Amino acid sequence: MSATATDATKIDRPPALPRGWPRQRVLGYALVCLWIVFLAGIAAYLILAWNGELFAKYAPGYVSGLGITLLLVAISIVLGAILSVPIAYARMSKNRVLLGLAYAYVYFFRGTPLLAQTFLVYYGVGSFRPQLEMVGLWGFFREAFNCAIFAFSLNTAAYQAEILRGAIQSVPRGQWEGAASLGLHKLQTMWKIILPQALIVALRPYGNEIILMIKGSAIVAIITVYDLMGVTRLTYSRTFDFQSYVWAAIIYLVIVEILRHAVEWIERRITIHLQR
Amino acid sequence: MQSVWTLLSWGPEGWLDDIAYGVFITVSLAAATLPVGLVIGFLVALAKQSGEPSLRLAGNIYTTIFRGLPELLTLFIIFYGAQVGIQQMIHLYDPTASVEVNAFVSGMIALGVVFSSYASEVFLSAFRAIPKGQYEGGYSVGLSGWQTMRLVVLPQLIRIALPGLANLWLILLKDTALVSAIGLTDILRQAGVAARVTKHAFLFFGVAALIYLLLAIISSFGINAIERAVGRQQVQR
Numbered sequence: 104m105s106a107t108a109t110d111a112t113k114i115d116r117p118p119a120l121p122r123g124w125p126r127q128r129v130l131g132y133a134l135v136c137l138w139i140v141f142l143a144g145i146a147a148y149l150i151l152a153w154n155g156e157l158f159a160k161y162a163p164g165y166v167s168g169l170g171i172t173l174l175l176v177a178i179s180i181v182l183g184a185i186l187s188v189p190i191a192y193a194r195m196s197k198n199r200v201l202l203g204l205a206y207a208y209v210y211f212f213r214g215t216p217l218l219a220q221t222f223l224v225y226y227g228v229g230s231f232r233p234q235l236e237m238v239g240l241w242g243f244f245r246e247a248f249n250c251a252i253f254a255f256s257l258n259t260a261a262y263q264a265e266i267l268r269g270a271i272q273s274v275p276r277g278q279w280e281g282a283a284s285l286g287l288h289k290l291q292t293m294w295k296i297i298l299p300q301a302l303i304v305a306l307r308p309y310g311n312e313i314i315l316m317i318k319g320s321a322i323v324a325i326i327t328v329y330d331l332m333g334v335t336r337l338t339y340s341r342t343f344d345f346q347s348y349v350w351a352a353i354i355y356l357v358i359v360e361i362l363r364h365a366v367e368w369i370e371r372r373i374t375i376h377l378q379r
Numbered sequence: 380m381q382s383v384w385t386l387l388s389w390g391p392e393g394w395l396d397d398i399a400y401g402v403f404i405t406v407s408l409a410a411a412t413l414p415v416g417l418v419i420g421f422l423v424a425l426a427k428q429s430g431e432p433s434l435r436l437a438g439n440i441y442t443t444i445f446r447g448l449p450e451l452l453t454l455f456i457i458f459y460g461a462q463v464g465i466q467q468m469i470h471l472y473d474p475t476a477s478v479e480v481n482a483f484v485s486g487m488i489a490l491g492v493v494f495s496s497y498a499s500e501v502f503l504s505a506f507r508a509i510p511k512g513q514y515e516g517g518y519s520v521g522l523s524g525w526q527t528m529r530l531v532v533l534p535q536l537i538r539i540a541l542p543g544l545a546n547l548w549l550i551l552l553k554d555t556a557l558v559s560a561i562g563l564t565d566i567l568r569q570a571g572v573a574a575r576v577t578k579h580a581f582l583f584f585g586v587a588a589l590i591y592l593l594l595a596i597i598s599s600f601g602i603n604a605i606e607r608a609v610g611r612q613q614v615q616r
Contacts, residue, residue, distance in 0.1 A: 131433030134426070138440050214549075214595040215588040216556035219567055223588055226574055227581030321449035325560050332452060345463050348456050352448055359447040 145349060152346045161338045161347070168334030169354060171248075175323065175330060176316045178252050183259030190264035195271070205264070212261035218322050220258055225250040225326045251323040255316065262312055270305035271297060303373055310366030314359050321355075331355070386577055387586065394573040394583070401569035402590060405555050408486055408565065412551060415491035417544070420498025427499060428506045438499065445496035451557050454489040458561045461485060486558035494551050501543035505536045538609050545602040549595055556591070566590055 193205035212220065228235060228244040235241040243249050274297050282292035324333035331351055338347040389395045426438035445453065461480045469476050509532055517527030559568035570587035574580040 125431075127429055127431040127434060131426075131429075131431045131435075131437060134437035135433045138437055211588075211592060214553075215591045216553040216567070218556040218559070219584060219588045219591060222567065222571065223581065223584040226571075227584050230579065230581035318447075318449040321451040322557070322560075324451070332449065335452075336455075339459070345460060348452065348459065352452055352456060355449055355452060356444065356447040360443070363447075 149346055149349060152344065154344075157342060157344065161334075161342075164329075164334045164338065165331065165350065165354070168329055168331040171328065172317065172320050172330040172332075175248070175251060175255065175320050175328070176313065179255035179259055179320075180263075180313055180316060182252070182256035183263050186256060186260035187263035187267055190260060191267040191271070194264060194268045209261045209264060212258050213265070217254070217258055217319050218325070221251060221254040221322060221326060224254040247323070247326045247328045251320075251326065251328055255320065259312060259316055262315075263309070266305050266308040266312065267301075269308070270301035273304045274300045303370075303377075306370055306373070307366060310362065314362055317358060317362070318355070383579075383582060386573075386579060386582065394569070394577070397569045397573065398566060398583075398586065398590070401564055401566040401587075402594075404483075404563060405552075405565045406594070408483065408490070408555050408558060408563070409548075409552050412487050412490045412494060412555075413548065415487065416494030416498055416547075416551070419491065419495035421502055423495060423499035424502030424506060427503050442496045442499055445492050446500075448493075450489070450493050450554050451560065453493055454486065454557055454561060457489045457492075458482065458485040482558065482561045482563040485561065486555070486563055490551060490554055490558075493554065494547060497547050497550070498544065501540050501547065502536070504543070505540035506532075508539050509535055541602075541606055541609060545599075545606075548602070549598060552594055552598065553591065 190205050190208060193201040194209065196202055196205075224244075225247060228250065232241060235244060244253070278296055278300065279292060282296050287295070320330060321332035323330050324336050327333070329337065331354060335347050335351040339345070385392055387393055387395050389399075423438045423441055426434040427442070429435060448456075458480060462478060465478045465480065466476075469478060513531050513535070514527055517531045522530065555565060556567045559565050559571065562568070566587050567584075570583040574583040577583070
């Protein structure tokens with residue numbers, strides 16, 4: 104008994120966790136306090152700067168702006184998803200021409216700023232007015248909102264095509280071969296075997312892409328679309344009240360956080376069968 | 380009607396010199412932002428991987444806020460917020476003074492903050508990829524904490540983080556286009572001026588987009604060279 108007790112005392116124990124106030128903890132508490140002061144300061148500022156009249160006047164604008172932002176992102180993401188399928192197919196094909204075209208498309212839209220693409224569409228379509236009038240699309244492109252959707256869909260299609268391609272190629276070849284040996288058609292294989300596995304991989308990048316689109320959609324304010332950012336700029340230019348930007352920041356943060364957590368929740372749900 | 384080549388020539392008739400100036404501004408903004416963002420990002424990553432919960436919390440708040448805000452909004456908040464804030468401070472002394480905040484510096488701060496919040500995630504995952512044995516090895520040969528970081532961890536960290544950081548550099552290069560919204564004469568703004576004057580919008584914005592593409596291509600050559608150089612060190616080990 105006593106021997107084991109002495110043995111136990113001889114064991115070289117790892118150093119005890121630092122107690123009291125090591126330098127790191129002081130720094131950490133100081134930084135957290137700084138954040139608390141900062142966030143409390145913003146809250147106090149919003150309360151002090153509260154102006155019921157102003158709020159009643161501009162709050163509906165914010166709501167409609169939020170609606171425009173979400174609508175813009177939803178339409179662009181859906182159109183981009185549809186458009187991304189043939190691009191991803193071309194990116195994986197063995198045909199040199201198809202491959203080159205898809206590569207160039209993706210490289211262009213991923214290599215240039217979204218703002219430049221939006222300007223190119225919004226201001227650039229004026230250069231093609233006669234041609235567009237001939238095919239009856241001029242009315243469509245005269246609206247800044249439609250231009251934004253056009254540019255955003257093309258942009259997100261490039262990103263989504265890469266996500267799709269990466270996800271499909273992440274599925275091992277053996278899955279294709281196994282399906283072929285069972286006599287499944289290529290489309291059937293794709294639909295029933297490859298895509299279900301690929302989408303698990305693709306979920307997080309897709310979620311990130313939606314978040315990036317929501318954040319990126321703020322730039323449509325520059326081409327006179329009154330989305331959340333556009334309404335914010337309008338409010339600021341009329342009132343010179345800085346809280347207009349603070350409110351927009353809070354709304355954007357809340358949306359992005361909701362989306363991020365939703366994606367994480369879905370990921371947990373659909374990977375239950377993979378967890379041990 | 381002027382020909383396309385006159386419009387794109389160098390000198391008083393063409394716009395190439397103006398656009399070249401825009402390229403200079405864009406590249407110098409991105410180059411000035413990079414070190415700021417890297418240093419802040421590294422410090423935030425250090426905080427997020429430390430054993431002290433309060434430090435982790437502080438780092439996570441930083442990332443959550445600046446990754447969640449649209450870049451354009453961050454830029455506006457810093458640009459106008461600094462203007463309003465400094466103005467009010469100065470009005471305490473001199474009520475007639477008016478302040479103008481430098482657009483370049485605001486752009487640098489805003490882009491640096493956004494870059495650093497993404498960079499901190501890249502650094503964090505690189506930190507996690509380094510086995511604990513490396514720290515213990517450093518400890519066992521008698522290196523201090525700082526020496527372990529500098530001589531053992533950092534060389535490996537950079538190698539692991541490089542692809543992610545290269546990606547962030549390309550994103551940063553594209554994000555600089557946003558500063559045209561606060562009046563900085565970057566590529567896009569110069570192209571916009573040229574487009575308004577000459578009414579050749581598609582041409583000039585197309586040229587601007589191609590310049591961005593060119594910058595991205597040049598960057599990826601540079602990145603490849605750096606990766607090869609770093610990879611060679613790894614082979615020698």
